[in-house]
Amino acid sequence: MPPLQPEAAPLFHVIDPRVFDRAQLDDLCDLTTRVRLLAKHPEGARFLLGLLPDRRAMLYFVQPSTRTFLSFNNACHVLGIRTSEIRDPSTSSEVKGESFEDSIRTFSSYVDVIVMRTPRSGEAARAADLMNRIPRPVPIINAGSGQDQHPTQALLDIYTLDRSFEEQGGIDGKVIGLMGDLKRGRTVRSLCYLMKNYRNVRLVLIAPEQFALEPDIKAHLRENNIPFVDRARLADVLPDLDAIYVTRMQSEWDTAGETGRVNYADYSITSENLGRMKQTAVIMHPLPRGPEIAPAVDDDPRAVYWRQERNGMWMRVAILLKIFRADGVVRDFDISALN
Ligand code: NCD
Numbered sequence: 001m002p003p004l005q006p007e008a009a010p011l012f013h014v015i016d017p018r019v020f021d022r023a024q025l026d027d028l029c030d031l032t033t034r035v036r037l038l039a040k041h042p043e044g045a046r047f048l049l050g051l052l053p054d055r056r057a058m059l060y061f062v063q064p065s066t067r068t069f070l071s072f073n074n075a076c077h078v079l080g081i082r083t084s085e086i087r088d089p090s091t092s093s094e095v096k097g098e099s100f101e102d103s104i105r106t107f108s109s110y111v112d113v114i115v116m117r118t119p120r121s122g123e124a125a126r127a128a129d130l131m132n133r134i135p136r137p138v139p140i141i142n143a144g145s146g147q148d149q150h151p152t153q154a155l156l157d158i159y160t161l162d163r164s165f166e167e168q169g170g171i172d173g174k175v176i177g178l179m180g181d182l183k184r185g186r187t188v189r190s191l192c193y194l195m196k197n198y199r200n201v202r203l204v205l206i207a208p209e210q211f212a213l214e215p216d217i218k219a220h221l222r223e224n225n226i227p228f229v230d231r232a233r234l235a236d237v238l239p240d241l242d243a244i245y246v247t248r249m250q251s252e253w254d255t256a257g258e259t260g261r262v263n264y265a266d267y268s269i270t271s272e273n274l275g276r277m278k279q280t281a282v283i284m285h286p287l288p289r290g291p292e293i294a295p296a297v298d299d300d301p302r303a304v305y306w307r308q309e310r311n312g313m314w315m316r317v318a319i320l321l322k323i324f325r326a327d328g329v330v331r332d333f334d335i336s337a338l339n
Helices: 022-039 042-049 067-078 100-110 123-131 151-164 186-197 215-223 295-299 305-323 327-332
Strands: 056-061 082-086 113-118 140-145 175-179 202-206 228-231 243-246 282-284
Touching (some): 022 151, 067 113, 067 140, 067 151, 067 305, 113 123, 186 215, 282 305, 305 327
Parallel strands (some): 175 202, 202 228, 243 282
16 A cells, blocks of 8 residues: 555546646545455445435436446445436426526536536536536536546546556656547547656657647647657557557547548557567556457456456545545545455
């Protein structure tokens, strides 16, 4: 178990990954590990379940979601938080013309936290702005907003990287490949924002030209002295990478069949090219996957995306603990007494 961090500030909204500093990230990772270990024991699981039974959460997910929805829903249940949900906008009063702001304000009347995913960029930030102006605000957690940000995914990705490199000095100094649709995929945009917290990380951006990382994120990387290079094919860089973060082509945003022009062979992990990867490298993916990772790769010990998926639930438990200031009691719990 890593040493305890000094008490880090509680969270309120979780909207923009740029607000996280290294101490907060280390603290969240430490808390996530504690929760994960506690939950393995019936007594630890019951302790977690008793922490927040008086809290209620709204899950407003009007864009398709499997993992993020289920992991937040189950993270709430791990802590005894009760949940309400809207997943289909046709069942919400927005179809009667109610504004987005009025809908969010309505949710806030009934619950203590709103977790939201919408197809429109910037909407979670709008909800947080609204909360900052009303008398009884509740925290907003951005669970994916259009093409712009997905901060809790980036946090669980950091946790997965941190855990994977536990025996190799952590994330500092690693060469990390980010591959796929870097233009329209929000997970990579959020992950890039967190990279400023790690020393000597180098990024390799592997994308077809039409899906290159947007200039705003590249400007952020330059401002924070994070070296990066653009590469058109995975084959050119595979042996250099300590981690490869694979993403799918986001075809749902196509306007003229852009995805159809991608040569997947240049952006895929297969049983054949696995042999060219470092033995210690890790393969990540936020999922869902398309053809960019062959199912046979799942059996390789370097494939950590299923663990990454499960880490998502534990990281979201940690985030909820921080928001409701219940992290202290978890840190005080003597896990060794359970063994
Ligand atoms: C991602 C998303 O929704 O942005 N999925 C997820 O939350 N794990 C990635 C994707 O859809 O490609």
